[in-house]
Amino acid sequence: MLIAAVLLIGVATAVAFVAMRNRSPEQAAAPTVAVPDATTAAALQANEALAARALVPEAVGQPLQVYPAGALHVVGQERFAVGLVDPESGPIEAGTVDLLFFKLVETTGTLTETLAAPFLPYGIREAHAEDHDEDAGEITGIYVARPRFDAPGNWGVVARVTMPDGSMRAGQRAFAVEAENLLPGPGDAAISSQTLTASEPEEIAKICTADPVDNMHALSLDEAVENGKPTVVLFATPALCASRTCGPSLEATQELQRRYGKDANFIHVEIYPGADPERPAAAVAEWDLPSEPWLFLIDSEGKVVERFEGGIGLTELDPAVRALIR
Incomplete structure (x- = not known):
C-alpha cells in the first residue's frame, strides 16, 4: 500500500x-x-x-x-x-x-x-x-x-x-x-513506462477508477515521451485515494486537457487498475512513487520540467502548463 x-x-x-x-x-x-x-x-x-x-x-x-x-x-x-x-x-x-x-x-x-x-x-x-x-x-x-x-x-x-x-x-x-531519491525530478529524463491504454468508456472502466471515466488513456506514457510533444501525466486513483485529493487533481488535469489538448499529451495513469489496492500499476514502482497523487510536466525532449505531489489545482497548474507548451 x-x-x-x-x-x-x-x-x-x-x-x-x-x-x-x-x-x-x-x-x-x-x-x-x-x-x-x-x-x-x-x-x-x-x-x-x-x-x-x-x-x-x-x-x-x-x-x-x-x-x-x-x-x-x-x-x-x-x-x-x-x-x-x-x-x-x-x-x-x-x-x-x-x-x-x-x-x-x-x-x-x-x-x-x-x-x-x-x-x-x-x-x-x-x-x-x-x-x-x-x-x-x-x-x-x-x-x-x-x-x-x-x-x-x-x-x-x-x-x-x-x-x-x-x-x-x-x-x-x-x-x-532526503539527500536524493530515484523519483524523476526537474532535468531528469522521464521514465518510458508502458502504461495501459483504452479508448472506449467500457474498456477504460477496466483500467481507471474514476466515475465517470476520463479520456486520458488512449496513449501509453512511453509513446508520449517520444512523440515530440510536451506531456502532462497524472498518477492518481480517484476511487482509492488515501489523500482524498486524486479526484480534484484529475478534474484540474481534465480541464487543462480541454484547454491545451492540441498542444500537449495528457495521460492519466491509474495507480490501481482493476481497483485492486494490492496490485499497483507497474509504472508506480518504475517511477518510485511514495504517495499519491503525483503530476509531472515533461517537455518535448522527454525531460521532466516540474513535479507536483499531493493535491493540485488550476490556479497552480495552468501557468505551469502554458509555460510548458510555449
Missing part, C-alpha cells in the same frame, strides 16, 4: 530552537527554546508548539495543526505545500500565511527562510470554496511555497497566519529532507 500523501513526521530527539533574526551586534543573542526529550508521541505532542511560540510570540489561540501535503522532500529547491487546521473551528483558508523553515542539527534548530505561501485551491476552483463542508473538516486547498533545503536531515516549519481580523495564529510541523 502506498504511503498516504499527507504524511505526519515527528522529530524524536531533544532539540533547542534558535531564531536567527536580523540583529545588530549590540542586540542580544537569538533566543533559544529547549525542547525536552520527545521520544514518545505524547511528549512530541506536548512540545510541538515551542518553535511556533518562539517565532510568533504574538500568536493567540491553540496551536494550528500543520499538515504537509507531500511525503517527499529532497535537498534543493522544492515545492512545499501544507494544509492548516484550527483544532476548534476547522480548516484555515483565509488570511495571509508565511512559512518559516528551520534546519535541525543535533540540538539546535536554525531559521533558514521565511516565505510567503499563497492559498491555492484544489481542482477547478479559482478561490476558496464558500460552500465547503466545514463541519466535516474538509480542506479545499493548500498553502504553497518553494523553500531551498541545503542539507538532508530533520527540518521544521512554522506557519505564521495573519487572520482577516488582524490577529496572529501559528503552528509547526517537523519533517525529513
Whole structure:
C-alpha cells in the first residue's frame, strides 16, 4: 500500500530552537527554546508548539495543526505545500500565511527562510470554496511555497497566519529532507513506462477508477515521451485515494486537457487498475512513487520540467502548463 500523501513526521530527539533574526551586534543573542526529550508521541505532542511560540510570540489561540501535503522532500529547491487546521473551528483558508523553515542539527534548530505561501485551491476552483463542508473538516486547498533545503536531515516549519481580523495564529510541523531519491525530478529524463491504454468508456472502466471515466488513456506514457510533444501525466486513483485529493487533481488535469489538448499529451495513469489496492500499476514502482497523487510536466525532449505531489489545482497548474507548451 502506498504511503498516504499527507504524511505526519515527528522529530524524536531533544532539540533547542534558535531564531536567527536580523540583529545588530549590540542586540542580544537569538533566543533559544529547549525542547525536552520527545521520544514518545505524547511528549512530541506536548512540545510541538515551542518553535511556533518562539517565532510568533504574538500568536493567540491553540496551536494550528500543520499538515504537509507531500511525503517527499529532497535537498534543493522544492515545492512545499501544507494544509492548516484550527483544532476548534476547522480548516484555515483565509488570511495571509508565511512559512518559516528551520534546519535541525543535533540540538539546535536554525531559521533558514521565511516565505510567503499563497492559498491555492484544489481542482477547478479559482478561490476558496464558500460552500465547503466545514463541519466535516474538509480542506479545499493548500498553502504553497518553494523553500531551498541545503542539507538532508530533520527540518521544521512554522506557519505564521495573519487572520482577516488582524490577529496572529501559528503552528509547526517537523519533517525529513532526503539527500536524493530515484523519483524523476526537474532535468531528469522521464521514465518510458508502458502504461495501459483504452479508448472506449467500457474498456477504460477496466483500467481507471474514476466515475465517470476520463479520456486520458488512449496513449501509453512511453509513446508520449517520444512523440515530440510536451506531456502532462497524472498518477492518481480517484476511487482509492488515501489523500482524498486524486479526484480534484484529475478534474484540474481534465480541464487543462480541454484547454491545451492540441498542444500537449495528457495521460492519466491509474495507480490501481482493476481497483485492486494490492496490485499497483507497474509504472508506480518504475517511477518510485511514495504517495499519491503525483503530476509531472515533461517537455518535448522527454525531460521532466516540474513535479507536483499531493493535491493540485488550476490556479497552480495552468501557468505551469502554458509555460510548458510555449
